[in-house]
Amino acid sequence: MEESLNQPNNLIIDVSKWIGPKTVDIAVIGAGARGLSILERIVAFARAKKFAPEINVNITIFDPNPFGAGCHLSDQAEHLLVNTIASQITIFADHTVQGSGLILHGPSFYEWLCDHTSSLHDPNSYYPRKLLGEYLEWSFRYLCSLAPDTVNIKPVSHRVISATPSLKTWYIKTETGETSYQNYVFLTTGHEHEILRKDAANSRLFSAYPLHISTSGIESHETVALEGMGLSTCDVLSMLTIGRGGKFSRNQQGVLCYQPSQTEPKIIAFSRSGLPLSARASNQKEVREQYKANFLTRQAINELKNKYQKLDFAKQILPLLLNDMEFVYSKTYIQKYHSYIAANIFANAYLTVPANERKSLIFDYIPPQHQFYWDNLANPIPLTALESKAQFKQWLNNYLYTDVVNANEGNVLNPLKAACDILRDVRDNLRYAIDFAGLTESSHRWLMTAFIPTMNRLAVGPPKIRIEEMLALQKAGILKMDLGPQPEWEFDKTSNLFVIQGKFETLEAEVLIRSRIDIPSPQQSSNLLLQQMIADGFARPFFNNQFHPNGLDISQDFNMISKENHVYKNIWALGTPIEGPKFYTFILPRPFVNSTALLDADRVVQSLVNQINAESAPIQNQQPEKVYDSK
Known part of the structure; x- marks a missing residue:
């Protein structure tokens, strides 16, 4: 022991x-x-x-x-x-x-x-x-x-x-x-993809997903209305056209055309803005390449957070974001219409001059009608286009054709698409400002109802081929999408039809698909x-x-x-x-x-x-x- x-x-x-x-x-x-x-x-x-x-x-x-x-x-x-x-x-x-x-x-x-x-x-x-x-x-x-x-x-x-x-x-x-x-x-x-509950016993009201449910049982002699003109609508349109044997092909001029299978229904597409989402531009950036903010930086957001308990997006964050978009738009425009050297001289000046001198600097290079204006992006429909159905349809067609042209030029070489791509590239900085109730209550409401729909329309649209397909379907008489902004619909229990009230006319449909992803x-x-x-x-x-x-x-x-x-x-x-x-x-x-x-x-x-x-x-x-x- x-x-x-x-x-x-x-x-x-x-x-x-x-x-x-x-x-x-x-x-x-x-x-x-x-x-x-x-x-x-x-x-x-x-x-x-x-x-x-x-x-x-x-x-x-x-x-x-x-x-x-x-x-x-x-x-x-x-x-x-x-x-x-x-x-x-x-x-x-x-x-x-x-x-x-x-x-x-x-x-x-x-x-x-x-x-x-x-x-x-x-x-x-x-x-x-x-x-x-x-x-x-x-x-x-x-x-x-x-x-x-x-x-x-x-x-x-x-x-x-x-x-x-x-x-x-x-x-x-x-x-x-x-x-x-x-x-x-x-x-x-x-x-979660769930079938939408019917508003009326006999109505054919569906959520877009699952697609095989929402798009089945629709006869070629019927009309289907699509509430929304975003990514989900692209899926529904594809199911009701290509999915039914229709063919897209390009003519000798390179314009996309549609050959019907004769099994497609008539389709009406409408949205609150009256517009489809903008086409995604051809990507010209390397996999690792993202625009690094010059104005909406983490440092700038931190300074705002230190000064204010909560932020006002429209007053404090959006101006910084628009400075970045204006900078990229202007530099790209000058590079396209002047020279690379001029674009770099402009960039150096824009990033160093006082804020109140930036506009005059832009005037030296870009005519007023071609300068960057956020309001023109957020509200692109001119009042003259809303004077008649014919004027709106003509304006909408020109708007969509121009969008395709811009998208074809790419997200580096086209000024507008380069600027809109900024909304994607600086998203992490937006998160840094917004996450965990970083905004005031009223500002958060404004963000969800006003800014995000505009941002989605400009920055998270479909591949450009989908916009070309919409134009081809319209020309083939399959798709109608010129109802204008702020349409409304209701279900008529007497006729068992959906009644869609557009800006210029009232239309009816046997089926209505809410073609958007609601969370x-x-x-x-x-x-x-x-x-x-x-x-x-x-x-x-x-x-x-x-x-x-x-x-x-x-x-x-x-x-x-x-x-x-x-x-x-x-x-x-x-x-x-x-x-x-x-x-x-x-x-x-x-x-x-x-x-x-x-x-x-x-x-x-x-x-x-x-x-x-x-x-x-x-x-x-x-x-x-x-x-x-x-x-």
């Missing part, structure tokens, strides 16, 4: 050797692009051995759709296009993402296309959504193959209908009644999981004072907040469910530009790793007890 006491190190029993690996259960609810980004980050952190050595991770991924695809299903029609060029889509983080710095190498959508299809591909082209779905599904399988032995991935092809906190876990239940306890949860459910508020969502969490008080809608822009309330670390203001540190929400506290979440990750989607995923998974390691630290670091041999 005395010998043992004198040599205690020989008698210490390392208790940690008796403790096996600790298993942590993680749920990812929704396996579209956002869910994939979470999986990608967990696998990257695990391969880099950032989890404590004794940690094994079980990841259960819930989604009724094919894993990875989300709403980009691979069984869609070939003629439905992605609204982003191939080289600007990826699932994999890169060294520009200003987070953990952990990289898991994988192909962009364009690179995957080059490897997986035999034809030649253009990095600046728009490809079928079914191919994007295949890429996303492949990415899921690729990530599973890269997961180390310490990570077990279990796909579950069912919807989650409830999530209830229990001590340090969440009790998860699926639509089949299957239950599990999860230590950590990521909510990435994305868009229902969480309180009105058909998502049973969101309904349950809000009803039970485990989640709450986001409000900026009395204004509810949309989305669930989250902390700045993306953690869910309960009705009673409790922040759940072990559940995070990303993407569409938090479109409200976060600005413009419905995007696909883009490579080499510090994509916010990739950065957000890195942040929350870093938080996950920190929490798991902190909880395992007492076991990992504690000194084992001294146990003496009784001999």
Whole structure:
């Protein structure tokens, strides 16, 4: 005994050797692009051995759709296009993402296309959504193959209908009644595509999605009205024309023409603005190339935040944004109509002269009628065009033809398209000003009702081919889209017809499709999981004072907040469910530009790793007890 006491190190029993690996259960609810980004980050952190050595991770991924695809299903029609060029889509983080710095190498959508299809591909082209779905599904399988032995991935092809906190876990239940306890949860459910409830028993009123439901059962002798002239309308038009055997081709002059199949219905398209979204210009920028703000900078926004408790977008943010747009427009115009040298001389002067001298500087190079005016972009329809149906139709045709010409010139060489592309390039700085109720309540309302519709029309329109198709369908007598601004519609129960009151005439239709993607508020969502969490008080809608822009309330670390203001540190929400506290979440990750989607995923998974390691630290670091041999 005395010998043992004198040599205690020989008698210490390392208790940690008796403790096996600790298993942590993680749920990812929704396996579209956002869910994939979470999986990608967990696998990257695990391969880099950032989890404590004794940690094994079980990841259960819930989604009724094919894993990875989300709403980009691979069984869609070939003629439905992605609204982003191939080289600007990826699932994999890169060294520009200003987070953990952990990289898991994988192909962009364009690179995957080059490897997986035999034809030649253009990095600046728009490809079928079914191919994007295949890429996303492949990415899921690729990530599973890269997961180390310490990570077990279990796909579950069912919807989650409830999530209830229990001590340090969440009790998860699926639509089949299957239950599990999860230590950590990521909510990435994305868009919900539900059939619109009918306003009247006999009406044929549909939401655009699912397309196979909204566009089926429409006879060629019928008329269908489309409320909206944006991206969803492009999909519906494609289904009702190309999807029914119609053909687009170019004549000898290069103008797109339409050859009907005689199975198309008559189509009426209308919108509040009276205009389709503007065509996306041909991309002339490198994958890594984005305009860096000279006026709407992080520093400028920080100075405003330090001065004001909350910002007024129209008074404080928009002027800075318009300075950047005016700068790019003017420099591009001078480069086009004068010279590169003149454009550079102008740029140096514009960035250094006092603000009140910029206009006179522009006058030296650009005639007044060709200068940049935001009001002309926000409200392009002149009063003369609204004097008669014929004048509006002629003006609209000229407007759309000019838009196509501008788009063909590209987003670097065309002054107008170059300026509008700024709205996309500086979006992260807009987020920095807007996110987490950064605006006053009244300004936030103005942003949602006035600015965002204009921004969408100018910057997130369809590929230019879709505008050409609209013009060709109009010329073929299939499509009518000259109802003018602020049309209204109602359902006539007597005739069972939809009555559309335009600026110049009244029209009727058997079917009405609300061809826009509405994001229902969480309180009105058909998502049973969101309904349950809000009803039970485990989640709450986001409000900026009395204004509810949309989305669930989250902390700045993306953690869910309960009705009673409790922040759940072990559940995070990303993407569409938090479109409200976060600005413009419905995007696909883009490579080499510090994509916010990739950065957000890195942040929350870093938080996950920190929490798991902190909880395992007492076991990992504690000194084992001294146990003496009784001999």
